[in-house]
Amino acid sequence: GQNIDQPTEMTATEGAIVQINCTYQTSGFNGLFWYQQHAGEAPTFLSYNVLDGLEEKGRFSSFLSRSKGYSYLLLKELQMKDSASYLCAVRSRGDYKLSFGAGTTVTVRA
């Protein structure tokens, strides 16, 4: 099974940088995903890491260390619209099952 841990809440100022950490324990790892979910809306895909290292996509970057069971999502140049829940999800080896963390609610203040 999976055990995924991420902080419950984070607050940051518009224009700043925020790093959301995710640690996981899994019996078989086959990729880590980050999703963004605005209140009352569907999760939308942000990033996917399967190898160690940093994946950059515009203002968002995601890092993975498989040996440490650790990932982070970095949000740069924060905008008010980035206020949302950010979900870390781990995929199991052998199937396409995603196990999600509880999500980190990010609040961006002016």
Place this chain on the structure above:
Amino acid sequence: EAGVVQSPRYKIIEKKQPVAFWCNPISGHNTLYWYRQNLGQGPELLIRYENEEAVDDSQLPKDRFSAERLKGVDSTLKIQPAELGDSAVYLCASSPRGYNEQFFGPGTRLTVL
């Protein structure tokens, strides 16, 4: 291209009543997922279909939940009878075979009174 469509968006029922949710995935997506998301939690997988075959239903409470995807396109998730603890958002997602990203629908918010 249209996204994943779900209906209804909201449903309020009394406990012990039946309820059904409908999902139409993105055209051409072979894989379809049903998730349940409780307030303040991440989605939890209930069932996964590859075309019309349920390949993972280990998390589906089979005493009261059932699902079908008869023609390998749209799908229905049913609860009978509903219990208070079933109040949640039920999300449908789809993806092309072997694709990493899952595309989620807007969900159905179920309230059981």
